[in-house]
Amino acid sequence: MIDLLLKNASRSGVEIDKLFDLITFLVGFWFLLAEAVLFGLVFRFHRSRSPRALYVSGEEKHQKRWIAVPHVLVLLCDVVIIAGTMLVWSHVKQQLPPADAVVRIGSQQWAWVFTLPGPDGVFDTPDDIARVNELHVRSGAVYHFELTAQDVIHCFSVPAFRLKQDAVPGRLIKGWFAALEPGRYDIQCAEMCGIGHGLMAASLYVEEKEQHARWLQENAAPPRELVAFRFPNP
């Protein structure tokens, strides 16, 4: 359903979208039922059709059923949603699939600094590639990210990936993503971070394997000052 408004572009997003649909189905049913009963009762028991009210305490056993049965059904729906969401959460946030590559994401007022290890695949070597507000990744590969912030709390969010994680100063937070198809996607800061919060935009470029390899080769010599982003020890 979210796909209609913003197409999903990541592996974990598929599950999140499915979970969203499951919840919509369950709560949608209860919502429509409750609204229908509410409006139906107001219509049926309007004074013009029901001049004298009944005396019902709602405390007798056969009356309590009207609340007790929906009560159990709501609980059941909750259990289904809890099971689904625990599964999705543990896939997206807890169990990191084996990494094909790692990216370091630094954030500060009001910019993103993305560091890739470069063609040698090792960080803190001269061929590291650091870019401001621009992240290039390979389509289909599993990326682990190491996220931190230099000043205040920021939030790394890629809506098309259904991906969101706060960046907290003093902490290194790990997560993963895997893009499904090439393209350009928005990166936003999703946590209020000061007057430039609305300017903290970046682009995520997903490239095919060869194209990405070429990009890595061409950009392997970074400007020195950008590599100097401070990372706390993991």
Next chain:
Amino acid sequence: MNAVTLTPPPVTAPAPVRGSFWSRYVFSTDHKVIALQYLFTGMAMGVLGGLMAYVFRMQLAYPGESVPGFGVVSPGKYNSLVTLHGTIMIFWMAMPILIAALGNYLIPLMIGCDDMVFPRLNRLSYQIFLLSAVVLLASLAVPGGGFGGAWTAYPPLSSRGIWNHTPLGAPLWLLAVALEIVAFLMGGINFITTLMNSRAPGMRMHDIPIVVWMIVVASVLFMGSVGPLVAGAVMMLMDQVAGTAFFDPARGGDPLLWQHLFWFFGHPEVYVVLLPALGVVAEIITVFARKKLFGYRTILYTTFTTAVLSFFVWAHHQFVAGIDPRMAHIFTITTLLISVPIAEMIFSFIATLYGGSITLELPMLWALGFLADFLLGGVTGIYLGSSGTDIYLHDTYFVLAHFHYTFVPIAVIAGFAAVYHWYPKMFGRHMNKTLGHLHFWGTVLPFNGIFIPLFLTGLAGDHRRIYSYALFKELARPELQQLRVFATICTVIMLLFQTPFFINFFYSMFRGAKAADNPWRATTLEWATATPPPHGNFPHEIAVYRGPYEYSVPGRPVDFWPQHEPA
């Protein structure tokens, strides 16, 4: 019914109103005067908060253009406006109206006593509240401008002037919130003590009207949850002005600590305002459906359950904040479980309508409007309590639309329901019905028009608190911008339609049709005294013989049986 034997209560004439304007209306210790002071202050602050929404919605619909009546909205001003809008609507509009105004007005009248047990504490409570409002407004006028770190005030942004650029606005904002909390602690002490000690003879626990229970449980909830926030606020203030580092990781602090302290209060706070609103709805639907409340005890016990559970759900605001991911499972479970008692309560309210004889008077329209709209706010909470979907929806307009679908029905719709319902008691006159209907439809329809589009933009990934979408290609799409413009137009319409209310409110106070003592033919005690009630409330001590909702009792000539009427 109750086996209460009583000697006939001594008849004493109500004390004549003495004193100057100041001692009667400004420094009075009468709970009703204090309640109205809270009501007026809350309404004034509500108007201010609404106008702020007008300014930042205009900026979102027409970015960069000068907003009529305000001017160009800079990013700093935008942040400050959204921060103050949130803070004002929760702390200076919802709480004073739902807890302080209703609690003060209704508790003594509905339990049949002459005043709060600590009338002077009550007076002090309002004065500190007024001071807090003044401090808050003053924070907008200092160099650097008002605080703009969002109403949640996450450090380190909010704790260091070098990052938030409001070195004076931020501490004043914090001080104002702390003062407001002090005021409500005093009110809470009064509410709880009064209910427990001053009930009319014969009023057992299960004879207390639900709205009184709800306000008192909400006060307990508030007092139980606010301690950590006060501690956090003191630490934050020290970080801001004394150079400590409670929340500064570079010097050994922890920014996430604040989030826990804040949300440990912040989530119960939702129920602090929700419960009184539900109580108001319970009172009104019974009166206008001429029905006994369906399952009084069920509703009471689900209230207690909700209150207890609400202490264990706070971290659902922090799923993606960097907490241990395993913790998300626990808070998902507690959060989804809290839907059970709330759903049960709403079911009971709907079931109350069954077999009723419903008249759609103005208070009833507002109460039904609350139920119809709050349902959407309730069910959309499931998406956010479920950690998996919250990854995507966190901090988007979906969250914003969700909590406006809870808070607007709570603070605005149920607030108006209460005003329309108790207005005849408060001022002895009726409000105009035509203006009332105009106001109702002009509020409820645009309200849905604002937030249904915002659910959609949120689902499309629209993040909150971003003053312009120019840099975000996925969000700057014209179809999303059209939704934003539509929401803004509805905001303006909704605000304009508050004018008939204020005209009606103040005109009817002096020129409205005179109201009888019990115009709605209701059963609870506030309708058993004169309209408006004198200082001291009841001409003589009143006794209670039955529960609060004895409507349409079989075999009786009239369809209501007041609590105070001997069998």
